[in-house]
Amino acid sequence: MFDKYKRDISRAFPNDSFYTVEIKESIARIIEAYIWRNPTVGYIQGFNFLVFRLRKVLDEEDTFWTLVMIIETYMPPDYYVEMYGVRTQASILQKIFRQYSFLPEVQAKFDDPTIQFNLMDNAISWFISLYTECLPEQASL
Amino acid sequence: MLDLFFLFGQKNNKVIFDVALGYLKTLQAQIVVAADLGVLKNEVFTENNESLADPELLMQEITSSMSALKQEHIDFYRPVCQKEAIDYAQEIKFSSYNRFKKVRE
Numbered sequence: 033m034f035d036k037y038k039r040d041i042s043r044a045f046p047n048d049s050f051y052t053v054e055i056k057e058s059i060a061r062i063i064e065a066y067i068w069r070n071p072t073v074g075y076i077q078g079f080n081f082l083v084f085r086l087r088k089v090l091d092e093e094d095t096f097w098t099l100v101m102i103i104e105t106y107m108p109p110d111y112y113v114e115m116y117g118v119r120t121q122a123s124i125l126q127k128i129f130r131q132y133s134f135l136p137e138v139q140a141k142f143d144d145p146t147i148q149f150n151l152m153d154n155a156i157s158w159f160i161s162l163y164t165e166c167l168p169e170q171a172s173l
Numbered sequence: 174m175l176d177l178f179f180l181f182g183q184k185n186n187k188v189i190f191d192v193a194l195g196y197l198k199t200l201q202a203q204i205v206v207a208a209d210l211g212v213l214k215n216e217v218f219t220e221n222n223e224s225l226a227d228p229e230l231l232m233q234e235i236t237s238s239m240s241a242l243k244q245e246h247i248d249f250y251r252p253v254c255q256k257e258a259i260d261y262a263q264e265i266k267f268s269s270y271n272r273f274k275k276v277r278e
Binding site: 102124131135155164166170 | 178179189193197225251254
């Protein structure tokens with residue numbers, strides 16, 4: 033688990049000069065502290081984006097406590113635990129998107145056999161990172 | 174986006190879907206013309222997409238999704254999706270256990 037998040041930290045937002053070696057070390061400490069605090073949730077790939085975004089506007093300690101608050105207060109209790117909540121939400125999105133034809137042209141594109149875009153798999157990564165992975169900084173915070 | 178989760182969070186788990194629909198609506202024009210999966214992944218669904226640079230526009234789409242999507246839609250599918258998620262987790266655990274057993278043997 034510890035190796036996994038270190039790899040993810042080195043890959044996230046490579047073009048943003050804010051994330052110096054010191055800041056990345058700080059992010060590693062925050063994630064590691066969270067793993068020790070809540071081993072039931074531990075670390076899930078994609079989490080790092082959330083910490084990166086928070087760390088840009090908060091100091092190390094505030095980032096940690098904001099992360100704690102998001103995971104343990106704001107999100108449903110089973111959201112990150114073994115990813116039950118995240119998988120459930122992504123599966124609901126896939127079903128309602130198809131059933132209620134909110135965007136039929138988009139659905140047709142996803143179903144196109146030459147494209148085969150898996151909404152569920154992608155939604156899982158959007159949901160884990162609370163959209164911090166797929167939105168620009170000004171929109172994600 | 175994080176502000177939205179802070180506003181609604183636990184009280185309303187619908188917000189995550191409203192954002193998803195608003196996000197897809199904002200990108201609709203690009204999704205429809207995308208030539209292949211690579212374009213979708215690397216040019217459309219990326220933080221560098223310029224269509225997402227204006228948070229106001231994105232927020233407008235999210236707001237319209239909030240009224241289009243009903244809580245009943247989500248609640249109807251929740252039980253079956255929860256079961257699927259639990260079954261999937263069990264399957265993963267079972268296959269890792271079998272792999273571990275094989276290695277030990």
